[in-house]
Amino acid sequence: xxxxxxxxxxxxxxxxxxxxxxxxxxxxxxxxxxxxxxxxxxxxxxxxxxxxxxxxxxxxxxxxxxxxxxxxxxxxxxxxxxxxxxxxxxxxxxxxxxxxxxxxxxxxxxxx
Amino acid sequence: xxxxxxxxxxxxxxxxxxxxxxxxxxxxxxxxxxxxxxxxxxxxxxxxxxxxxxxxxxxxxxxxxxxxxxxxxxxxxxxxxxxxxxxxxxxxxxxxxxxxxxxxxxxxxxx
Numbered sequence: 420x421x422x423x424x425x426x427x428x429x430x431x432x433x434x435x436x437x438x439x440x441x442x443x444x445x446x447x448x449x450x451x452x453x454x455x456x457x458x459x460x461x462x463x464x465x466x467x468x469x470x471x472x473x474x475x476x477x478x479x480x481x482x483x484x485x486x487x488x489x490x491x492x493x494x495x496x497x498x499x500x501x502x503x504x505x506x507x508x509x510x511x512x513x514x515x516x517x518x519x520x521x522x523x524x525x526x527x528x529x530x531x
Numbered sequence: 532x533x534x535x536x537x538x539x540x541x542x543x544x545x546x547x548x549x550x551x552x553x554x555x556x557x558x559x560x561x562x563x564x565x566x567x568x569x570x571x572x573x574x575x576x577x578x579x580x581x582x583x584x585x586x587x588x589x590x591x592x593x594x595x596x597x598x599x600x601x602x603x604x605x606x607x608x609x610x611x612x613x614x615x616x617x618x619x620x621x622x623x624x625x626x627x628x629x630x631x632x633x634x635x636x637x638x639x640x641x642x
Contacts, residue, residue, distance in 0.1 A: 425573075450628070461535075461619070461632040462574070509573055513628060519564045519576035519621075520630065527571065 422446075425510050425523035432500050432530055440495040440526045442510030451493045452520070453485060454509040462509055468493060500530045535563075535620040535633030543639040550607040552636045554620030555600075562623045563596055564630065565605045567616045574619065577605075610640045 423444045432438040444451065449470045454462040466475045468487045482504070484496040497504055507527050511520040538553040554563070562581045566574040580587045580596045580603065587594045593606040607614055617637050621630040 423573075452629075454632075459634070461634045464629060464631070467629060507571075511574075514576065517579050517581075519566070519579050520574070521576070522566075522573035524573045525571075 423510055423512055423521050423523035425508075425526050427526060428524060429527050430529070432497075432528065434501065434530055435499050438497050438500055438528070440497075440508050440510075440528070442493045442495070442523055443491050444493075444510075444512045444521075445491070446512050446514065446521060447490055448512040448515065449490065450513050451487065452511045453493070453495050454511065456507045456509055456525075457505075465495070497528075500528070502530050504528065505530045535622055535631065537618070537620055537633045537636045539636060540634070541637045541639075543641065544610055546610060546612055546640055546642050548610055550610050550614070550638055550640070552605045552607075552618055552638070554603045554605070554633055556603075556620075556622050557601065558622075558624060560598075560622045560624050563594075563603050564621045564623065565592075565594060565603075566619045566621060566632075568619065568635070569616045577618075607638075610638075612640050612642045614638060615640045 426441050452467040453465045456462040465479045486494045507525045509525045511522045514521045535554050535556050564579045565577045568574045578589050580594050591608045596603045617635040619632050619635045621632045
C-alpha cells in the first residue's frame with residue numbers, strides 16, 4: 420500500500436535545542452508538504468517541495484527549515500524550538516487520481 | 532490565511548442518525564476536499580469534489596458543492612460510533628495543488 424511514514428510519532432525536545440522530524444513516502448510523488456497543527460486548530464502549511472524546488476509559505480518562521488535529499492525522504496528542521504512550536508507536524512504527498520493527499524500519522528512535538 | 536470555515540464546530544448524534552457538516556470558503560477554488568482525523572492521528576482523505584461538480588457520493592458519504600454560495604456540505608448517513616472524529620474541509624486554488632484547511636468539526640456518535 421502507498422504510504423507516508425513519519426518518525427518519530429512523539430518527540431520531546433528542550434527549549435532551544437535543534438530537532439529534526441523525518442518523513443518518507445512510497446508513492447514516488449514529486450510533491451511533498453509539511454503542515455503544522457496546533458491543538459483544535461486547522462493544519463497550517465509550512466512549506467512544500469515540487470521535486471527539489473523548495474516553496475516556503477510567506478508566514479513560516481525562519482526557525483523552520485527543510486531538506487529533501489531524494490524523492491522519498493523529506494526532513495523538517497526546527498533550529499531553536501520555542502514553547503510555541505509544540506504541535507503536531509504532518510507530512511503529506513499527493514495520492515493522484517483525484518484522491519487528494521496521503522498524510523502520515525504525524526509527529527507530536529513537545530518542547531520542555 | 533484560513534480559507535474554509537466549518538459549521539457547526541461540534542456535533543453530537545446518536546448512532547444510526549445522519550450527520551451534516553457545512554463548509555464555507557472565501558475565494559474561487561479548483562476543488563474542495565473533506566478529510567477525517569481521529570484523535571492524535573494524521574488526516575485521511577474522504578472525498579474530492581471539483582469546482583464544476585455539484586454532488587458526489589462515496590459509500591455513506593454525500594458531498595455537495597455550491598460555488599455561487601461558496602459552500603459545501605458533507606452528509607454521513609447511518610452514522611456509526613467509528614465515525615467519531617474531527618472532519619476538515621480543505622480547498623485547492625490556483626494552478627498549484629496546495630490545500631488550505633478549515634478548523635474542523637468534532638463529530639461524536641453515541642452508541
